[in-house]
Amino acid sequence: MTDKATQLSTLLAPTVESLGLQLLGIEYLPAPGGSVVRLYLDVPDAEVETRHVTIEDCEAVSREVSARLDVEDPISGNYTLEVSSPGVDRPLFAAAQFARFAGERAKVGLKLPQDGRRRLTGTIVSVDEASITFDVDGQPIVVAADNIDKARLVPDWAALGFAPARDLPGGDARPGKPGRKARAGRARED
Template identity: 60%
Template structure:
């Protein structure tokens, strides 16, 4: 998260927690005379409902009006994490060890800024990853953006890949 996103996240976390929800993270994207403020929330033990997003939007808007941390006009969006959940903190990476994530780094590492890797662990503020070129250690503050890569087959949203092997007829077909 950017400095402004971190500031806003710290400001809003208690308000979101008071609603029984978790503030996962904040994206703040200024563009010219306006900005986009996207807040990701989670509902521990259940799916985020539209009513959760509406309640957070109402309460957060009131806090933002009073505290006024954004000087320009902005659009507020409150969102569930979705199946391609964004990852904002080392603790969130630790929660998804074994999963694949798509990452964009602030500074290139091993000659790359963008890659897909399996999260293998977290040591303090260092995220441990494994990808096709090998294992790597990335300081959390070098991660610009990270999202889980959903396993669409496991979610039942894609067909099971067909087994690859020698082409030809199945054994049962050959015997007939």
């Protein structure tokens, strides 16, 4: 996270927690016409199996966070506030979040190049306070946690039921579409 995102996270986490939710992280995207402040919410770890972030949760957080930002005024100029659940391609902001998803695949952007690359996609193997180890094409790559600019989980579309149909006679290989038989043209009877 950027310094501004870290500052905003420290300021807003208590407000989010007071509503029974967890602030996963904040993206702060400055722009000349107005910045974007994007908050990602989740339910507390103890409730992950029984509850999900709802639209009503996002609306409540948006109202409370807007009021807090109006009082504290930590952002100069115009900004747009976006409040979201993490989604299937969940962003990862902290080492503890990587640890929670050990064994899952993640797409990672680095602040500084490492081993000749600025991006990598690999399986999260292990995590400690200072680094995260990924398996990238069978090779372990250890990345310093503070060198990670952005990271997201890579959804397992097959496990979610959205993998392309394969090996079906006449099947349609588009994601999310069940296999279909090709229609043969019909001769018109007059």
